[in-house]
Amino acid sequence: MPSLRKWLLSGLLVLAPLIITLWVLEWVVSTLDLTLFILPNGWHPDKLFGVHIPGLGVVFALLVVLTIGAFASNFIGNRLVNWWHALLHRIPVVRSIYSGVKQVSDTLFSEKGNAFRKALLVEWPHEGMWTIAFLTGAPSGDLLSQLKAQPGATGEGDEFLSVFVPTTPNPTGGYFVLVRRSSCQELSMSVDEALTYIVSMGVIVPSFPKKSPVKALADVASASPN
Template sequence: MMDSDTRPSVLAQIRRNMLVGLFTLIPIWLTLILVSVILKFINELAAPMIKWMTVSVKPDDSIYAIIKSPFFNTSLSLIVLLLFFYLVGWVASRWIGQKALSFFEQTVDRIPVAKSIYRTIKRLADAMQTSSDNVERVVLIEFPSRDMKTVGLVTRTFKDTTTGRELAAVYVPTTPNPTSGYLEIVPVEYVTPTNWKMEEAMSFIISGGADVPKTFNYDRAPVRGEDLSKEEGRGE
């Protein structure tokens, strides 16, 4: 018969192992679902072309089996998808594409829910593709108070028209959904660079801080020529 002191520890170990197994499988399961959805979408892109290519080919021909194979289907879909991205990028960089995009955004702005979703996703996409020579892309800023810091993405840098002070527009994503967040305007000298890649920042945000490097830059290094007395006065 199992001792009363042993039973709770065994049950606790079983419960712990079950939880570890659950949390181990959840990200794998979600990843497989996402990959499955993406592959299904990609394969559907080439379906009309596959059907057109097999019209003039007999089923007993060797080329028919190649065309109908999943590998050919997926490869053709990827090529079509890449060409589509290129075409959209080419059109968007031209005058007619910018006019069409402007018309689309004006239409979306009239739809309350769609406007919010589109603007936040577009803001995040802009943050990922824009760059600045003066400020790191992934940074820490004091938010929501001076005693705390949060991860932000620098989307733009600009200057104060009165003082010429350099400012940064920092998008602060929320956890675990980075498509919603806050937009803060922060003086560049109060921005702390992290030396993180964008993927590392997204992983940190989506995982709720579970996926984070063992060390990273939390305290801002003094800027050469900076008036430290101003910094001390700011902390008082």
């Protein structure tokens, strides 16, 4: 019985990641294949070739994205995209959703975007409890002035950071928190290693270097205007 249980667990450890990976890939391919339905009925690959070819939707979606990107990169396309953005911002309900989604997408997909800059250890949600968070920036303007005016703040010398605290095992959800820089500790693990650690619920522990690199958080906090 101990041997059977060991073999069963070993088999699950081998098959489970493979099955889940194949399931996710199958879902992505089948979802992108739906983009073929925007083609005219006579141009549909199933009718042209007489057989369904999985994965053509992925190629078609990639071509559509590349075409739109090439069009938006030239002068005329850029003007039309700006006109489209301005039009959507004039629609009452749509502008609230669209502007928020666009800001997030610009942060995640822009060449200058840097959504998660560093992995941090923060004391949250209360004293004595710690969790992993990701540095996203620093507050500025009126928000920073209000934070420095809160009870317990030391005044102009206080520095604050904007951090994202992900949930486990699904890191796509979480909490946006403003914390003091002095209450954060930068981790030597990379952002990818920290995400793996969170998704695995602490099972997969990153391998740390013998000498942790010393990085300052002051560059982010000091970059924000008072």
